[in-house]
Amino acid sequence: MEIYQLRLPSVEEYVTAFRTVEPEITENQRTMLLVHHAAPARTMSATRLAEAVGFENFNGVNLQYGLLADKIAHQLAVDLTGHARVGILVEFVDPGHAANEHWLWVMRPNVAQALEDLGWAPRVSHLLYPDEALEALT
Numbered sequence: 001m002e003i004y005q006l007r008l009p010s011v012e013e014y015v016t017a018f019r020t021v022e023p024e025i026t027e028n029q030r031t032m033l034l035v036h037h038a039a040p041a042r043t044m045s046a047t048r049l050a051e052a053v054g055f056e057n058f059n060g061v062n063l064q065y066g067l068l069a070d071k072i073a074h075q076l077a078v079d080l081t082g083h084a085r086v087g088i089l090v091e092f093v094d095p096g097h098a099a100n101e102h103w104l105w106v107m108r109p110n111v112a113q114a115l116e117d118l119g120w121a122p123r124v125s126h127l128l129y130p131d132e133a134l135e136a137l138t
Helices: 011-024 027-038 046-053 058-076 109-117 130-137
Strands: 043-045 090-093 104-107
Touching: 011 058, 011 109, 027 046, 027 058, 027 104, 027 109, 043 046, 046 058, 104 109
Parallel strands: none
Antiparallel strands: 043 104, 090 104
């Protein structure tokens, strides 16, 4: 089986992509991003995210995050062949890996930083960005 390596964009590339697709981002998609960003360690299951944004179940989250991921990947010229579409926005933790019942979605750090740089989400503790914290000290 061939393993596909996903190219991870820079913060600046995500900022540009989000700016470009902003007029196409639905209210639900934006709400999902902000709720996910505000979650502890930016980690949620699709089921919990669905509950938080008012979807009936995780299928709505899968669909909406997937549609948003497609738009972002297209702007970034990232080929998602062989990957879960939302992988451009999140990393996954297998069920049972961290005593979790469901797949956990961890927002990619560059996505979180891009949302903050755009002013869509508030900046959070520098402890979530140890490299920046170290830079500030030197």
